[in-house]
Amino acid sequence: MKRVISVIVENEHGVLARIVNMFAARGYNITSLTVAPIPESEFSRMTIMSEGDPKVFEQIVKQLYKLIPVYKVIESDNFIEKEMAMVKFNLDEPLSDIDALARCYNGSISNVGEKHVVVSVVDRPDRIDNFLKAVKRFKPLEVVRSGVSVIER
């Protein structure tokens, strides 16, 4: 089962390693991980997407709480979830089709260079999956996904 949690941590040396170790030590995979400082505070927010058995996950949450720099672990199924993806295409692909598709996924063409065009979209991870499927026919050269960020409603 897919799970997303947010961990609010003190911004200090080694904290990311501490959190990631906790998952690794329990044989848990991290599907995606995003981290950034929370503005005007000494905390950072990490959003971790993972998959697995609810019992093990409950332990992970308790173990996370045990880590000294962890301030709060937020588990909720009522949140808004967004991810960004950037995709690079050859300039000779049909730009207006690509642009139209990107617009369906809260995106647009971000850059047009001499050889390549870069499109970025921001949407729910499952919709990003769809977008990436849909753009396959334009032969994407490179895909970069950011990992999810969530915020409670």
Add this chain to the structure above:
Amino acid sequence: MKMTGARIVIESLIKENVEVVFGYPGGAIMNVYDEIYKQDKFKHILTKHEQGAVHMADGYARATGKVGVAFVTSGPGITNAITGIATAYTDSIPMVVISGQVPTTAIGTDAFQEVDAVGITRPITKHNFLVKDVKDLAFIIKEAFYLAKSGRPGPVHIDIPKNVTADMTEFVYPEKIELKTYKPNYKGNKRAIKRAVEAIKNAKKPVFYIGGGSVLSGASNIIREIVKTTQIPAVETLMARGVLRYDCPYLLGMVGMHGSYAANMAMNDADLIISLGARFDDRVTGKIDEFAKNADIIHIDIDPSQIGKVVETKYPIVGDVKLVLEEMMPMLLDGIDPNRYEEWREILKRYKELYPLTYSDSDEVIKPQWVIQITGELAPEDAIISTDVGQHQMWAAQFYPFTYPRQLLTSGGLGTMGFGFPAALGAKEGKKDKVVINFTGDGSIVMNIQEVLTGYKYKLPVINIILNNNYLGMVRQWQTMFYEDRLSETDLSDVQPDFIKLAESMGGRGFTAKTKEEFEKAFNEALNSNAVCFIDVQVDRREDVLPMVPPNSPLKNMLVFKEDK
């Protein structure tokens, strides 16, 4: 006043009332050692190996309840300390380990004697720090001591680069510490406590399951009182031996793989298990699916992550065992009827009579269990007992008459061979007026035998009783039971040290005992010898630790006699 980082380390330890530091110097921590030289407020004990230093700090902490402190240098110093730190971590022992590190400018360059020390200790410490700026040093030390002893205790590691110990700053030691992210919950939730008390009152077959957390929280007295007034039967884990006196009529003995039949059946048959700082270790529960099938569980623990980790808990209470029991006590006394559990006690009494903890003694050959028992009779009641790991450890836990908490020092969680002797030395340093005895095996003792020199230098007489079966006995027992007696690499009879010469070469004393008389004589002499002693007792080679729950079997499938297998 401005001072160097090295000096700040010293002044901070003095503020923490540290009496003794166990350690080993080296390049990266030399500035600190230079300051040790200049002061006389606390003692430094130079060990022969960093592992010895950390185990000594650990034994000191277990025996005294204070924080153990160890200093080591960078690189090979801190890596030698790892086993000791992991041992303390698994058993929740309060400890602060300070290591030197290469200068901040050299970190990450594979400099001489550089290792990623905080990376290595991260999974085996409660918390760790790399000090990057001398300005943070005093605060970090304060925080380290606070973390080590508060909440669920544990080892904390501070890694200090050499330049930080040379840099100067104003020394201000914080009075109090307030951490936004760390607030251990000492007081149990009132409603949860009430519900638990009701459950106890309604139970027919309750049992107290006493664990190491009871010792750490100093709950022994209140547990004794509650057990006495409620007359509810109790079992102890290895880590809790001595919380109840060995002769307490409600104590069924140790629980688990080598626990007593009555204790294990009590857990098996109970309708309510009241866990007091115990963690449902697999050595205790046996096969988990079959564990305590008819019991509801009250789980009192300071560490929320322990609760529900292994077994489903109907009554979770997060809090300090002692404080929670203090809250429970008056509610329990109000209207509890000890007669209610009379029938239950009778059943358990019958189990006790049916399969008492016993062994067949012999006059031809010394039985290891006899050695433990006779030592219990010959030693003062408050002697401190440490053990190494193996059969002797289990026999000590089964047969020694433990009278006080903190009387048994043993590596329960990690099972570290080589722990017993240095831990005994640390305990002796902390409790000078006590007799300290280490039960060890011919395998274990040689793992840190160099520390005889430390005992000699600092006048720490401890008695090592080597239950010498010329085997790595515990592994041999498993090979006998589960590998058709294929004794792969466990027979030590071809090369044995001469323990007398070995002890004497390092300023200690050695005795051998091949008969009971020789043992008693040697022990009495050792008691009065004021030296580190080895008593090499030649015991029955093929004795097994029984009873035994085979690994991953339900508790009720205990092998009680040798014929059982």
